[in-house]
Amino acid sequence: MNPVTKILRLNWFLFTLMAALTVGGIFFIKSATSYSDMPGVHPLVHQQEMWALAGLAAFLFFAWVDYEILLRFALPIFILSVLSLVAVLVFGETINGATSWVRIGRFILQPAEPSKIGFILGMTWMLLVLGDYKKKLWFFIVSGIMAMLPAFLIYKQPDLGTALVFFPMTFIIMWAAGIPKRYLLLLVLMVGAGFAFAYFIVYKALWDGTVKDLAPAAERAAFMVSGRQDSLPEEQKLKLAPPANPKKRDPAPVAEEQDPAKKKKGVILKPYQLDRIKTFFNPDLDPLGAGWNIRQSLNTIGSGGFKGKGYVNEYGYLPKNIAYNDFIFAVIGEEVGFVGCTLFILCQGALIMGILYVAGRSKDTGGMLICLGFAALLTAHFFQNVGMTINALPITGIPLPFTSYGGSFLVTCMAGLGLVQSVWIHRKNF
Amino acid sequence: MRVRILTLVLLAGMGYLIWNLYHIQVISGEEYSSRMISQSTTSVLLPPARGVIVDRNGVALADNKASIDIDLYLNVLVGNYLKSKKGKRPLTLVPGSSTRKMTDVAKIVDDTTRDAVQALGFDMGNVTSRDILRHYDQKPNVPLRIARNLDFATLSRIAEHNVNVPGLEETARPVRNYDYGAFAAHILGNVGKVEDVPTDASYVPDVIGKDGIEKSMDEYLQGVPGAKILRKNSVGYIMGVDAIKEPLSGGTVYLSIDARIQMIAEQEMRSVGRGACVVMDPTNGDILAMVSVPNFDPNTYSSELGRMVNDATHPLFNRAIGGYPVGSEFKVVTAMAAMKNPQAKFGPNTTINSPAAVWMAGRWWKDWDNNPGEGDITLKTALQWSTNTFFYQLGVRTGIKSIQDMAALCGMGRKLLVDEDGNEIIRGEVPGVIPGPDYFEAENKKKLEAWKNWNKANPKAKKPYPALERWSDGHTANTSIGQGFVKISPLQLATTMSAIANGGTVYYPRLVLHVSDIPDSVEGDEKEYPVRKLADLGVTAEQLNAVRQGLRAVVAEGTGRKAGISDFQVAGKTGTAQFWTVINGVRSKDYKTWFNGYGPFDKPRYVVTILVEGGTSGGGTCGPIASRIFKRLAELEKGTSMDMPYLSSAVGNFLGVKADVIDASSADDTPAATPETPSAAPEFSQPSLPAGGDNRGKPNDMQRRTRGR
Structure with a gap:
């Protein structure tokens, strides 16, 4: 079949939304970087435009290629993804304390993002190949390990936010594939326990106004959580623990936990992660320190009001090195107000619902799982990102699909949507 | 499903998100x-222009001129540099840090402005690259001043070349300017940087008054700062002006000084090394001119401060309000006190036998040297020839209490340049001393206290009991001719002479007429300084007339003939106070010579008081100066126009001061000094200053001798 005629059969609704979100993103990135004097910030818009073109190419490629062919190579793709994550840890560049980037020529890539597509393909492949055993516990464990592998490697970078995205993806794909509910319940419990851990131990016990000086307490909490779990098993004893001995604390021991809840949340929480949890529960606790980002984000969004202040009308009070990526939604909120934000949310939601629609119309389980996995990916990013800017979720620093600055993620998203388009295009056998 | x-x-x-939003x-x-908004705006204070100090006719004595500075807006420079690169x-x-990095602004400044700076030929001065880095690190949005007070040549080069370096801008900044240089410097004072900035101060002015009117009227001169509300982003880049409130310049201070008369006095007083001059309007006490030499140029105050502090002639000291022995000038006070006190039984026509020496309080009191004696003379003659023996006797007859009372009525022994609330108009006025028994008591108490404290501090060594002093007729006699412990300021003498000239009303000397409202301010800051009466002399017109006739005789044919002019009749009194001072370790003769007079005699308009330190005699040294001043005042009244040049600092000297040699060879130049007389009386405690007789210029002495014989 003629590739052009084939491409013309794609889902134009999804394509339009994708184009709108991407182009809009470029505009807001331009606005967000217009006042900064950070070196190399102004060319970001052009870089994003280049990445968008590259993403478009990836989109067309994946839309054109039959996803069943891709599924055939799913295992090598998945293994390649995992290897790329290992390579990052070995050869990667460290920026802002996280070893998440590899430099290839002029480009700096973040392999964690394409690995999500690799994971979706790999997971789908396994559920298709070993589908007969999906009721078995060992299958659940094996697929769990398969999900844990990239998540753990990303977590080691460390990039907790991106690592956590694997859980909703895994959950949705497993749920859609028909994994028994009791197992899934276990997954839900893990997340619930993680939240409870954050709230009751980290926030209530250590931060709830009873500890005035936050920095040493944060260190102590980090020590308690990471250091000597065996000798300090209970919550009550944690509170009575002697002050940390810094020499004993280093190096942070690798987790070997029985408690799955702690495993899920990330056993070794860094002090900044504790701070984020704390400021999520009370943004005014430390307005100039850890609460700065969330306060500025709320101020920025809130000041946008109903109609917004208009394009390129921001004071740049958002942290200038994240305004154009993780906090792009705050920029949108300020400039186009509640009306624009609602429109934006509707666009993002419509895009995801469009993917769900494609999932429902797919010709086989594989296509459906791919679509649902990708929908879960977008949903997780979308809700987490918007949620953190309006203080509905803790700050984890993951980008907004199609809109945030970031080449790797943009190309990943477009490639993923290409996969969805492929499912759409190939829903009928030609 | x-x-x-x-x-x-x-x-x-999605609903949840939208609901939250x-x-x-x-x-x-x-x-x-x-x-x-609260975190994205910043207010910048706009300093007001300092108020102007003008003379009684509105001539500006201290105003502001624009100083053209070159400012570097570092953030603009950096922004453009990055754009081009x-x-x-x-x-x-970062300077002082070993790890923190910053943009190398010094290099950027060098790269972008080097050509312009070279083309314009101005010096970056002492702005080092470290200064630039530090400035950019600490306050990137505040312009860095790299050159100040550019000269005209540089300014015209800037205009010609039209240097177009964005971020390099010239800015006009008001600086204090004293229009006539070293002119009324001790009155105007000076301005300087604020030293003790209160930590809670919301606004710190560029300069504040440090001395003189600048200091005392500072609150009126300061004005009200304006403000600009600026919008900025998180890194401090100014993005626009939200609101602006213009500053209100300070109020205008109107001085009683007449700039022309001040200029006359300044110019005439330059001929002496150290001295003071007060010109006063006797009808209301307005100070028309007040000069102290040596002086300074307030425009260059800070750069010359070091030299002035080390100058032994003390250019910073305002001699017009300092305390000095006044010698025979005090005789008018003694005369008025005697006439007012009925017990003295002294009237305008009372004669007192005044021989060459009188025996009082156990010793001989001589008139000026070799004086053969006057015989029976009245007050007029005694004033005319400044006969010491006359006033010794008169003073003792009157009593020290009456003399002290009269001196107090004349404003002596107290600060005069104060407003109704007692605030000083000019800092540093010396109240002066009119000695009496009360003065000795206080002194004795101090001596005893010091002695006790010394003994307490040094228990082993014993200090002899201090010599306490007791008031005697000798002291009264000495005080009657203004010697001994008497300390009076030129301003107080002018005040006294004004009262004599105007018929007996003592006015507070007035230096500030009024302070005008700060323009445009809602709350008026206007303040009037009305003419204030200090006292009435309490002598009859007939008695006062006797004094005035005596003063007229002094200038007409007595000791002060050199003060006379042809335009109108001048009256006055000369004085020479013998004074020894230690200069460079040598006890030296440093006479304080005076002329204190008024004119015209029939309708007094000017009181002129002149002090010359290190002079020869009142008539000989101060008389000619007074004459020139009166002459120029008369010309001024006739409408003669005069130049108002810019004056450089008057430099002080010790000319006229001689090492202490009391011998016959110098007798020609030396006024009648009788140091041996008081010291010859052992029971008579020696005043700190040797008592002395009157003194006249040499020609007068000669004439006197002839006449006496």
Whole structure:
């Protein structure tokens, strides 16, 4: 079949939304970087435009290629993804304390993002190949390990936010594939326990106004959580623990936990992660320190009001090195107000619902799982990102699909949507 | 089915987000907006122009001129540099830090402004690259001043070359300017940087008054600062002006000084090394001129301060309000006290036998040297020839209490340049001393206290009991001719002479007429300083007339003949106080010579008081100066125009001061000094200053001798 005629059969609704979100993103990135004097910030818009073109190419490629062919190579793709994550840890560049980037020529890539597509393909492949055993516990464990592998490697970078995205993806794909509910319940419990851990131990016990000086307490909490779990098993004893001995604390021991809840949340929480949890529960606790980002984000969004202040009308009070990526939604909120934000949310939601629609119309389980996995990916990013800017979720620093600055993620998203388009295009056998 | 569930969950999630956004943006939007505004605006204070000090006719004595400075807006320079270099920024370490890096602004400044700076030929002065880095690190949005007070040549080069370096700008800044240089410097004072900045100060002016009128009237001169509300972003870049409130310049201070008369006095007093001159309007006490030499140029005060502090002639000291022995000038006070006190039984026509020496309080009191004696003379003659023996006797007859009372009525022994609330108009006025028994008591108490404290501090060594002093007729006699412990300021003498000239009303000397409102300010800051009466002399017109006739005789044919002019009749009194001072370790003769007079005699308009330190005699040294001043005042009244040049600092000297040699060879130049007389009386405690007789210029002495014989 003629590739052009084939491409013309794609889902134009999804394509339009994708184009709108991407182009809009470029505009807001331009606005967000217009006042900064950070070196190399102004060319970001052009870089994003280049990445968008590259993403478009990836989109067309994946839309054109039959996803069943891709599924055939799913295992090598998945293994390649995992290897790329290992390579990052070995050869990667460290920026802002996280070893998440590899430099290839002029480009700096973040392999964690394409690995999500690799994971979706790999997971789908396994559920298709070993589908007969999906009721078995060992299958659940094996697929769990398969999900844990990239998540753990990303977590080691460390990039907790991106690592956590694997859980909703895994959950949705497993749920859609028909994994028994009791197992899934276990997954839900893990997340619930993680939240409870954050709230009751980290926030209530250590931060709830009873500890005035936050920095040493944060260190102590980090020590308690990471250091000597065996000798300090209970919550009550944690509170009575002697002050940390810094020499004993280093190096942070690798987790070997029985408690799955702690495993899920990330056993070794860094002090900044504790701070984020704390400021999520009370943004005014430390307005100039850890609460700065969330306060500025709320101020920025809130000041946008109903109609917004208009394009390129921001004071740049958002942290200038994240305004154009993780906090792009705050920029949108300020400039186009509640009306624009609602429109934006509707666009993002419509895009995801469009993917769900494609999932429902797919010709086989594989296509459906791919679509649902990708929908879960977008949903997780979308809700987490918007949620953190309006203080509905803790700050984890993951980008907004199609809109945030970031080449790797943009190309990943477009490639993923290409996969969805492929499912759409190939829903009928030609 | 599962897809539908997922869709519902998704819709619920979207609803949750929108609901949250509604709360943040629509319900609480105002609050977040105000938070945003409060952190995104900054106010910049606009300093007001300092008020102007003018003379009684509105001639500006201290105003502001524009100083053209070159400012570097570092953030603009950096921004343009990065634009041209496509974002490549040179980095360097923050000064004082070994790890923190910053943009190498010094290099950028060098790269972008080197050509312009060279073309314009101005000096970057002492702005080092370290200064630039530090400035940029600490306050990137405050311009860095790299050159100040550019000269005209540089300014015209800037205009010609039209240097177009964005971020390099010239700025006009008001600086204090004293129009006539070293002119009324001790009155105007000077301005300087604020030293003790209160930590809670919201506004610190560029300069504040440090001395003189600048200090005492500072609150009126300061004005009200304006403000600009600037919008900035998180890194401090100014993005626009939200609001502006113009500053209100300070009020105008009107002095009683007449700039022309001040200029006359300044110019005439330059001929002496150390001295003071007060010209006063006797009808209301307005100070028309007040000069102290040596002086300084307030425009160059800070650069010359070091030299002035080390100058032994003390250019910073305002001699017009300092305390000095006044010698025979005090005789008018003694005369008025005697006439007022009925017990003295002294009237205008009372004669007192005044021989060459009188025996009083156990010793001989001589008149000026070799004086053969006057015989029976009245007050007029005694004033005319300044006969010491006359006033010794008269003083003792009157009693020290009456003399002290009269001196107090004349404003002596107290500060005169104060407003109704007792605030000093000029800092540093010396109240002076009119000695009496009370003065000795206080002195004795101090001596005893010091002695006790010394003994307490040094228990082993014993200090002899201090010599306490007791008031005697000798002291009264000495005080009657203004010697001994008497300390009076030129301003107080002018005040006294004004009262004599105007018929007996003592006015407070007035230096500030009024302070005008700060223009445009709602709250008026206007303040009037009305003419204030200090006292009435309490002598009859007949008695006062006797004094005035005596003063007229002094200038007409007595000791002060050199003060006379042809335009109108001048009356006055000469004085020479013998004074020894230690200069460079040598006890030296440093006479304080005086002329204190008024004119015209029949309708007094000017009182002129002149002090010359290190002079020869009142008539010989001060008389000619007074004459020239009166002459120029008369010309001024006739409408003669006069130049008002810019004056350089008058430099002080010790000319006229001689090492202490009391011998016959110098007798020609030396006024009648009788140091051996008081010291010959052992029971008579020696005043700190040797008592002395009157003194006249040499020609007068000669004439006197002839006449006496």
